[in-house]
Amino acid sequence: ADTACKNRPLDLLxxxxxxxxxxxxxxxxxxxxxxxxxxxxxxxxxxxxxxxxNYASTVKVExxxxxxxxxxxxKEAVSHIEPLSAxxxxxxxxxxxMEEVFTEEMGARxxxxxxxxxxxxxxxxxxxxxxxxxxxxxRMAGIEIYTVGVGQADVQSLRTMASEPLDEHVxxxxxxxxxxxxxxxxxxxxCAVSVCALGSHGCQQLCVGDGASHLCDxxxxxxxxxxxxxxxxxxxxxxGRHECDQICVSNNRSYVCDCYxxxxxxxxxxxxxxxxxxxxGRHxxxxxxxxxxxxxxCDCYxxxxxxxxxxxxxGTYDxxxxxxxxxxxxxxxxxxxxxxxxxxxxxxxxxxxxxAEESCKCEAIAALQDSVTSxxxxxxxx
Numbered sequence: 463a464d465t466a467c468k469n470r471p472l473d474l475l476x477x478x479x480x481x482x483x484x485x486x487x488x489x490x491x492x493x494x495x496x497x498x499x500x501x502x503x504x505x506x507x508x509x510x511x512x513x514x515x516n517y518a519s520t521v522k523v524e525x526x527x528x529x530x531x532x533x534x535x536x537k538e539a540v541s542h543i544e545p546l547s548a549x550x551x552x553x554x555x556x557x558x559x560m561e562e563v564f565t566e567e568m569g570a571r572x573x574x575x576x577x578x579x580x581x582x583x584x585x586x587x588x589x590x591x592x593x594x595x596x597x598x599x600x601r602m603a604g605i606e607i608y609t610v611g612v613g614q615a616d617v618q619s620l621r622t623m624a625s626e627p628l629d630e631h632v633x634x635x636x637x638x639x640x641x642x643x644x645x646x647x648x649x650x651x652x653c654a655v656s657v658c659a660l661g662s663h664g665c666q667q668l669c670v671g672d673g674a675s676h677l678c679d680x681x682x683x684x685x686x687x688x689x690x691x692x693x694x695x696x697x698x699x700x701x702g703r704h705e706c707d708q709i710c711v712s713n714n715r716s717y718v719c720d721c722y723x724x725x726x727x728x729x730x731x732x733x734x735x736x737x738x739x740x741x742x743g744r745h746x747x748x749x750x751x752x753x754x755x756x757x758x759x760c761d762c763y764x765x766x767x768x769x770x771x772x773x774x775x776x777g778t779y780d781x782x783x784x785x786x787x788x789x790x791x792x793x794x795x796x797x798x799x800x801x802x803x804x805x806x807x808x809x810x811x812x813x814x815x816x817x818a819e820e821s822c823k824c825e826a827i828a829a830l831q832d833s834v835t836s837x838x839x840x841x842x843x844x
Contacts, residue, residue: 470652472510472580473527473570474503475563477555479585480545481518483614484638489545491638492584497537498642499582502649507531511571513563514540519549519590521558528569552589553596556581556607556623560600573604582608582648583623586638588616597623607631608648612638666692683715707733724757748774 476499478492496514503510511527524543530536564570564579571577581600597607609620611634624631630651635641663669665678680686680693687694697703698717699710706719721727721734728735738744739758740751747760762768762775769776794800794807801808 471504471508471577472652473513473564473577474510474580474582475513475515475527475559477515477517477552477559477581477583478543479518479550479552479583479587480516480543480547481550481587482548483550483587484545486545488586488612488638491641493540493543495584495641495645496540498645499648500533500536500540502645503533503652505531505533505536511569512536513569514543515555515559515563516543516546517551517555517558518546519551520546521551521555522546523558523562526563526568550585550587550590552583552585552619552623553591553593555583556593556596556600560596560603560605564603564605579605580608581605582610583620584610584612584641585620586612586615589619593619594622601625608651609633610635610641610644612636612641664691681715705732724755746773 476496478496480489480492484492500512503512505512512530513527514524516522516524525539530539559581562568566572570579600607606625607623608631609624611617611620611632613636615634617632617634620632620634621628633644633647635644663676663678665676667681667684668679670677670679678686678691683696683698684693685696686692695715697712698715699706699712704710704717704719706717708722708725709720711718711720719727719732724737724739725734726737727733736755738753740747740753745751745758745760747758749763749766750761752759752761760768760773766775766777768774792800792805798807798809800806
């Protein structure tokens with residue numbers, strides 16, 4: 463129950479009687495009660511704000527609602543409060559609360575915020591001024607009043623000041639020595655049971671709320687269904703939902719980026735850079751590799767044709783006399799010169815030193831090569 467109970471946000475004012483009837487050691491008990499009360503509260507600027515007023519024949523606002531927003535500083539401020547001495551002007555204290563404490567300038571939140579304004583009056587005597595009318599005005603202004611009587615406190619006055627129902631707003635203890643026992647009573651009074659903590663909220667994944675009200679929510683990667691309770695997985699790779707440059711891959715309520723073939727993922731894990739697919743060792747081309755927007759195609763040197771596998775090449779030499787082994791260049795027999803097409807040969811003007819026998823030998827070789835070439839071409843056309 464303790465983990466499910468959290469006090470609802472309040473603008474809370476303690477009005478403490480420090481008249482002559484309250485002995486110094488008893489006043490220290492009151493301060494201890496205030497500190498223990500602060501420990502039970504959810505103190506903060508957006509949760510419960512606390513102020514303390516000290517009164518006797520005069521009234522002193524020890525600190526307003528706008529001053530302290532954490533328990534440590536509140537308790538430190540309470541420890542320095544000193545009693546004021548004679549008188550019990552309770553009515554004046556309540557009037558001062560309305561005029562000087564529960565104002566937006568002094569830290570009270572606007573009425574539109576619907577934050578309860580609460581007063582706890584601690585006294586051991588009878589008011590020396592009129593409290594009935596001023597207490598009624600305070601209640602009409604929306605201030606909820608609790609009264610704590612100690613020892614000889616006038617019970618009728620306590621009931622006159624307190625809000626209805628009286629049995630929930632009027633407390634009494636015999637001595638200041640046992641006033642701290644009221645701490646648990648007030649904790650129960652200010653407790654707002656969290657539906658989320660009790661597990662009765664009906665939310666499939668997350669429950670967000672305070673007190674009796676709550677909303678359902680979903681984990682990252684899920685979206686709330688129209689029933690406002692259940693959740694459905696979200697396609698994080700849908701257009702506009704991711705930051706991937708090329709490919710988005712869903713991955714257990716999250717996603718990772720990848721790249722098309724021919725690209726590599728950059729260190730930012732989002733964008734891609736093109737890879738040189740024609741770099742040595744990255745392609746299967748036998749002779750020539752041509753880059754093509756992240757991919758590649760194969761080609762052959764002049765004098766070769768690409769085979770059906772689109773990777774290897776076959777020679778298609780078109781020479782008349784001599785093909786130089788290991789290259790794509792042609793040459794001619796002695797007595798002939800290479801024409802401008804770099805393939806065919808013409809008889810050179812030879813000197814008389816060239817014998818008829820040598821010339822005929824070269825012509826015979828040329829004739830044989832022409833015959834072979836014709837034969838190969840005939841085979842290729844079949």
